[in-house]
Amino acid sequence: MPRKALTDDQRHARRATLLAAAQTLYRHSGQLPTVAQIAEAAGVAKGSVYLSFRTKEAIFIALLEDSFDRLLAGLLPLLRAMPAEAEAAASHIAPALSAYLAEQRELLSLAGMANAVLEQNLPLAEMLAFKRRLALGLAQAGAVLEMRTPRLAGRGAAFLLQTWGLCIGLWQALDAHPGLVALRDEPDLAILRLDFRAELCHALDAMWFGALAPR
């Protein structure tokens, strides 16, 4: 009998192995690893990487997509349980979301690379798939959100996109090279040394309250 094509499970398992290797390398170096590094870390040959991903960038977009899926998966119940009143809603969302994202360095970090780097060498198909997933997730979550908040009627997804922008932007504003020791000590730079989680919590609280509060 011929050796059968890989089952979906196997295919998925290999992708997962590569994604895990890529994520680990990225987390530790802060830079996009080379395909050779990823392959070695995953214990496969360089060429084998291209059986699962069309370009190197596709690996990281896949990573980002997965992270984003998990974020949405966590966000939906949060939105469903959200109080209707503005202040309560903000207090409900901001701490939970900021705490979650503070744990997801790679998500934010990769998201910040998406435009500048990843999309440069991404096959059109992969790119569109990614964008569609993003759009779909936002639409779903936006619909849930709108059910809780009449004030956002028709703008739920857009507001979530603004929220998402705040998260990734604030991360970039506060993120710093690990090697930048001086940042740790210099008093003038204290402002850039703020705690990401706390700041994001504040900012989210303000934005959500501001968007939901009656005026």
Place this chain on the structure above:
Amino acid sequence: MPRKALTDDQRHARRATLLAAAQTLYRHSGQLPTVAQIAEAAGVAKGSVYLSFRTKEAIFIALLEDSFDRLLAGLLPLLRAMPAEAEAAASHIAPALSAYLAEQRELLSLAGMANAVLEQNLPLAEMLAFKRRLALGLAQAGAVLEMRTPRLAGRGAAFLLQTWGLCIGLWQALDAHPGLVALRDEPDLAILRLDFRAELCHALDAMWFGALAPR
């Protein structure tokens, strides 16, 4: 010391020429140009670029710094003229800031590259200088802001940093490759096709109102 002054002028002039060339190339291609391209556009030899900048990335950080300076220069009077009441303040800031930034594609775009790309190959000194300038500017504007809004006492600079994060993050969330034609047409992707200025205005309004309104 006329000779030195002249030299300083010349030095500054060359820097300005290079910066202008780099900015133009970046604006038109959407990618970081090569040193050779910058040199050619500026009418100097490739090696001469390194008389003014220590690395290629330093050029773009300098560009970013300039843009940031101009932004602050425009922001300060805006803050000084800001009404104290929350809703009025938000209505005062949001449209002006979003309109200004909508004109400053490069500022936002470069800012989005700062972490992912530019800082990877930036001499420590340049990096610190940039961060200090950023911090100083935020501190100044933060002080002005705090004078207008008791509610932000002690957190003016931090709030401006959050605002800054919102601006660059939202830009990235909405920015898209010009080549991505499908994005223009596909209805599912409509959410990613929103108008940056309008969305930023909304988001800023919400965040500022939320931060300033008494609860």
Place this chain on the structure above:
Amino acid sequence: MPRKALTDDQRHARRATLLAAAQTLYRHSGQLPTVAQIAEAAGVAKGSVYLSFRTKEAIFIALLEDSFDRLLAGLLPLLRAMPAEAEAAASHIAPALSAYLAEQRELLSLAGMANAVLEQNLPLAEMLAFKRRLALGLAQAGAVLEMRTPRLAGRGAAFLLQTWGLCIGLWQALDAHPGLVALRDEPDLAILRLDFRAELCHALDAMWFGALAPR
């Protein structure tokens, strides 16, 4: 031994399928297709190609061999019907051979690749088999030729090889990339745009007349 006969048939059928696929792909792209492409076009798995051919190049050598066989099969009756007199002989051979070859792009094209490319990665056995077939065909046709032309006594095969060289060489001299549009238009390049069939006819006529005419 019915089983063996059947197996041989199957083997032959598969080879034929692969050869047809390879030829089609080569004709349409003008380049040596990859093994993956051939396998797909033939409807078999990549690995299965290697059950019929030891290397990719062997496929194209086999193709070339077939074309050559057909050429000889057509040439033999032509030679047998050739008039003895030089001018008549040349007028008999040149138009027929040039017309036939003008229809056989792949034969000439592949023949031109034989030395440069195909033989680089051809197992010795295949190479020898190909050369033997070539030599045998030339010897046969040469013998027939010599029967018609006493002037070529002992040099019939050699003369046919010269003729063969003229055909493939002239093809290369006149062949041009389809993409080379400029060649179509530029007047300076007119010389390289001559009609292959007509030129070959001229050249063959001259060479055969020159070789057969008494001096």
Place this chain on the structure above:
Amino acid sequence: MPRKALTDDQRHARRATLLAAAQTLYRHSGQLPTVAQIAEAAGVAKGSVYLSFRTKEAIFIALLEDSFDRLLAGLLPLLRAMPAEAEAAASHIAPALSAYLAEQRELLSLAGMANAVLEQNLPLAEMLAFKRRLALGLAQAGAVLEMRTPRLAGRGAAFLLQTWGLCIGLWQALDAHPGLVALRDEPDLAILRLDFRAELCHALDAMWFGALAPR
């Protein structure tokens, strides 16, 4: 004073160094060497090769061009000294041309690669320049030829192209891998073991006589 741009002499010298290295490697291996090999043989860095040639193939086209120029340079006086009578003309040209080309393995060998390999990765500009040179050389030599032979009036260049085709084609028909030992010994393959120079001489003599002789 700034380091001046390379003079034409220097530029030419470097090109010549690279060409010599490439030719030597090609002669000894029979295959297109890699850029790394060429660079090493020429004593320069890999990247430096690209200061002189846009692609690897451009190197070999340049080599071919040079060889072709030399061939034409030798051919012109030969044509000018050519007797008008057909048999004498053929006896004048055939031995000289075949003797010269028998010394120019690389010319013929590279010419055989031009279509199949070299033109695959040649920038359009280089390709056209090569073709133009070829066409120009043929036109010049063709004009000289026509002055000596009324019979070829209007077809001098075309006839030279046919001659050229004969030369490169016959070379390919007789060329064999050095590694192909069996060819040396097997009697069946004797036909493919003929002496290139002698065969080319015969073929040229026949073709030129046939083309010039009155009928």
Place this chain on the structure above:
DNA sequence: TATGAATGAGATTTCATTCAT
């Protein structure tokens, strides 16, 4: 026999930076 996943050598080219002049 048939499959097709896995291999991994291998090659081209780019480009930031240096440094002799």
Place this chain on the structure above:
DNA sequence: CATGAATGAAATCTCATTCAT
């Protein structure tokens, strides 16, 4: 100061071939 030739590390991706099933 200015130049631009020279460097050479770096990295992606292809593809013929193998071999476990």
